[in-house]
Amino acid sequence: MGNFDKNSEKKAINRFILLICSVVIGIGISMQINIAEKYTGSKTTSQRARTLQTELKNLKEKREAMEKEIAELEHEMEELRGDGNFQKDVERQLQEQIDKYEKRIGYKKVSGKGIEVELFENLEADSSVLVNNYELLLALINKLNAAGAEAIAVNEERYVLTTQMQMEGGVLKMNGNTLKPPIVVRAIGDADTLEAAMNFRYGILWEMRNYYGIDAKVTKRNELDIPRYNQVIEYHYAKIVEE
Amino acid sequence: MYKKKVLKNNVILMSLLFLTALVVMQTKAMKDKYIYTGLQSVAAMGEDVAIQSQELNKMILLKEKKYEELQDFKTKYANGNQTAVLKETLEKRKMQAGYTDLQGEGVVIKLEDSQRELREGENPNDLVIHDQDILILLNDLKVAGAEALSVNGQRIVGNTEIKCTGATIKVNGFTYGQPFIIKAIGNPEQLEAAVLSPNSYGNILQTLYRIQIQVEKKEVKIERFAQ
Numbered sequence: 001m002g003n004f005d006k007n008s009e010k011k012a013i014n015r016f017i018l019l020i021c022s023v024v025i026g027i028g029i030s031m032q033i034n035i036a037e038k039y040t041g042s043k044t045t046s047q048r049a050r051t052l053q054t055e056l057k058n059l060k061e062k063r064e065a066m067e068k069e070i071a072e073l074e075h076e077m078e079e080l081r082g083d084g085n086f087q088k089d090v091e092r093q094l095q096e097q098i099d100k101y102e103k104r105i106g107y108k109k110v111s112g113k114g115i116e117v118e119l120f121e122n123l124e125a126d127s128s129v130l131v132n133n134y135e136l137l138l139a140l141i142n143k144l145n146a147a148g149a150e151a152i153a154v155n156e157e158r159y160v161l162t163t164q165m166q167m168e169g170g171v172l173k174m175n176g177n178t179l180k181p182p183i184v185v186r187a188i189g190d191a192d193t194l195e196a197a198m199n200f201r202y203g204i205l206w207e208m209r210n211y212y213g214i215d216a217k218v219t220k221r222n223e224l225d226i227p228r229y230n231q232v233i234e235y236h237y238a239k240i241v242e243e
Numbered sequence: 244m245y246k247k248k249v250l251k252n253n254v255i256l257m258s259l260l261f262l263t264a265l266v267v268m269q270t271k272a273m274k275d276k277y278i279y280t281g282l283q284s285v286a287a288m289g290e291d292v293a294i295q296s297q298e299l300n301k302m303i304l305l306k307e308k309k310y311e312e313l314q315d316f317k318t319k320y321a322n323g324n325q326t327a328v329l330k331e332t333l334e335k336r337k338m339q340a341g342y343t344d345l346q347g348e349g350v351v352i353k354l355e356d357s358q359r360e361l362r363e364g365e366n367p368n369d370l371v372i373h374d375q376d377i378l379i380l381l382n383d384l385k386v387a388g389a390e391a392l393s394v395n396g397q398r399i400v401g402n403t404e405i406k407c408t409g410a411t412i413k414v415n416g417f418t419y420g421q422p423f424i425i426k427a428i429g430n431p432e433q434l435e436a437a438v439l440s441p442n443s444y445g446n447i448l449q450t451l452y453r454i455q456i457q458v459e460k461k462e463v464k465i466e467r468f469a470q
Contacts, residue, residue, distance in 0.1 A: 066306055
C-alpha cells in the first residue's frame with residue numbers, strides 16, 4: 001500500500017513539473033511572437049518586407065521622374081537664354097560668364113581626365129571606420145584640391161564651397177544626403193599629379209591603411225563623370241558689399 | 244519500467260511535433276509569398292525607404308525652386324529686359340561661387356598654438372595647430388550654417404586647399420603664420436557654439452591640447468576669392 005502511494009506521489013510530481021515546463025515554454029513562445037510583432041508592426045516579416053520593397057520601388061520611380069522634370073526645366077531655361085533674338089554680343093558674353101561661374105560653383109555636370117580612389121574596409125564590422133572618422137575624407141579632399149583637382153565628388157555627392165559632412169543618428173551626411181560605404185572619391189584634374197598626391201609616401205592613404213585599416217585603390221581614368229551639385233546655395237546673413 | 248516507456252513515448256511525440264513544425268515552416272518558406280527575410284534586413288530596408296523619401300523631398304524642393312526661377316525669368320524676359328535678367332543672374336552666380344565681397348553678422352575666431360609645456364609622452368606636434376584642425380573647424384562651422392568663410396583673409400571655396408608647411412599654413416597658395424584667423428558669416432550664436440560647445444572639436448583642442456581659441460561675435464566682412 002505504502003509503495004503504491006509513493007509511486008502515485010512521484011507521478012503527481014512529474015505531472016506538475018511537466019505542467020510548469022509547458023507554461024514556461026508557452027510564455028516563451030508568446031513573448032517571441034509579441035516581440036516580432038512589435039518590430040514588424042504586427043505583420044509577418046515577409047509581408048512587411050514586401051510592402052517595403054514596393055515602397056522603395058515607388059520612391060525610386062518618383063525620384064527618377066523628378067530628376068527628369070528638373071532636367072526638363074533646366075533645358076527650357078537654357079533654351080530661353082540661348083534664344084535666337086537673344087544673341088546680341090553683350091548678352092552672349094553675359095551668358096558665357098554665367099556658364100563659367102556655374103561651372104565653378106559645381107552647378108554643372110563635368111567630365112574629363114582624372115582619378116578614382118576606391119576605399120575598402122572590413123564592412124562585416126558593425127560600423128564603418130571611415131564613416132566614423134569622416135575627417136579622413138575631408139583630409140583626402142583637401143589633398144586632392146592641393147594637387148589641383150578641378151572637380152571632386154564622393155560617391156554621388158559633389159564637393160562644393162558649402163559642402164559639409166556630419167554624423168546624424170549614426171549615419172554620415174554629405175551635403176545633407178546620406179553617404180553609405182563603399183566609398184569612392186573621384187576627382188578631375190591632371191591624373192598623374194593627382195595620383196602622385198594620393199600615393200605620396202606617408203601621405204593620407206598611408207595613414208588610412210596603417211592607423212585605420214582602410215585600404216585604397218587609385219585608378220587613373222581617361223573619362224570620368226562628376227555629378228552636379230543639386231541644391232540651391234542661399235544667403236540669409238551675408239550681403240554683397242556695395243562699393 | 245512503465246515509467247521509462249512513458250517517457251520514451253513522450254520524447255518521440257515531442258520530437259515528431261517539432262519536426263512537423265519545422266517541415267511546415269520550410270514549405271511555407273518555399274512559397275513565393277513567404278520569402279524568408281530576417282528582422283535585420285527588414286530594418287535595413289526600412290532605413291532605405293526613409294533615406295529615399297528624404298531625398299525625394301529634397302528633389303521636390305529643388306524642382307519647385309527651379310520652376311520659380313524659370314517663371315521669374317520668363318516674366319522678365321517677356322518684359323523685354325533680357326540684359327538686366329542676365330546681369331542679375333550673373334551677380335547671383337558670382338556671389339554663390341565666392342567671387343564677391345560679403346558682409347554680415349558672424350564670428351571672428353582666433354587660433355593660437357598652445358603655450359603649455361610638453362608632458363611626458365607627448366609629441367610637440369600635439370600642441371600646435373595643423374591643417375587638419377582647421378579643416379575640421381571649417382566643416383563644423385559649415386554644419387552650423389556658415390554662409391561664407393575665410394582663413395587669414397583667404398576665402399574658402401570648393402577648390403581651396405589648406406596645407407601645413409611647418410609653422411605656417413598655406414591657403415589658396417598664400418602662406419600665413421600665427422595667429423590663424425577664421426571669419427564666418429552666419430548666425431553668431433550657432434557659429435560660436437560650433438567651436439566652443441562641450442562636444443565640439445574646438446573644445447577638445449582647447450581642453451586637451453590648450454590650443455587657444457577666442458571667438459568674437461560681430462559684423463564681419465569677408466573678401467572675395469581672388470583667383
